[in-house]
Amino acid sequence: MFSLTSSHQYFLYTAPTDMRKSFDGLQGLVQSRLQGNPASGQVFVFINKRRDRIKLLHWEPGGFVLYYKRLEKGTLELPDIREQTYRISWPELMMIVEGISIRHIEKRVRFSGKKLIEKRP
Numbered sequence: 001m002f003s004l005t006s007s008h009q010y011f012l013y014t015a016p017t018d019m020r021k022s023f024d025g026l027q028g029l030v031q032s033r034l035q036g037n038p039a040s041g042q043v044f045v046f047i048n049k050r051r052d053r054i055k056l057l058h059w060e061p062g063g064f065v066l067y068y069k070r071l072e073k074g075t076l077e078l079p080d081i082r083e084q085t086y087r088i089s090w091p092e093l094m095m096i097v098e099g100i101s102i103r104h105i106e107k108r109v110r111f112s113g114k115k116l117i118e119k120r121p
Contacts, residue, residue, distance in 0.1 A: 004058065004067070006090035009042045014084055016049035023064050026057045034085050038064070045093065051075040054097065069097065077102055 013034060021029070026046060030038040038044065039059040046055045052075055056067040076096050079086065080103070088096075095102050 003060065003065075004043060004056070008058070008090070010045055010088045010090065010093050011036065011042060012045045012047075012078070012081075012086045012088050014078070014081055014086055017046035017055070019046075019048045019053045019055065019068075021046075021055075023057070023066060026055065026066070027064070030057065036085075045088070047076055047078065051078065074099060 011034065013029060015033070017029065018025075026044065027038040029046070030036045030044050034044070036042065036044070038057065041059055044057045046057070047053065052071040054069050054076055058065045058067070077099070078096065079088070079092065092102060094100075095105070
C-alpha cells in the first residue's frame with residue numbers, strides 16, 4: 001500500500017546509486033554513508049547516475065517498503081546541492097517525480113507555527 005505523505009521526512013542521497021541495490025544494499029547506504037537509521041520511519045531517496053530511475057526506501061510497521069520508478073523518457077531534475085544528503089520536502093519530491101522544473105519555482109511566504117518563513121534574497 002502506498003502510504004507516503006507530507007508528514008514524512010525525506011532525505012535525498014545525492015551521490016549516484018546503483019539501482020541493482022535492493023532492501024539490504026540501500027539499508028547499508030543509509031547506515032554507512034548517511035549515518036541514519038533505516039528503520040526510523042524516514043524516507044530515503046536514491047537516484048541513479050543517468051537520473052532516469054528513483055527508489056524510495058521506507059520502514060513501515062512490519063517491514064521495509066521499496067518504491068521504484070523508471071522513466072521511459074527524460075530525466076529527473078535534482079536540486080542544485082553540494083551536500084551528500086539533502087532533506088527535501090514532499091512538494092519537492094513530487095515535482096522531481098512528476099518532471100516539474102524545480103529551478104524555476106518560487107516559494108511564497110507562509111506562516112508556519114510561531115515563526116514566519118520568509119524568502120531570503
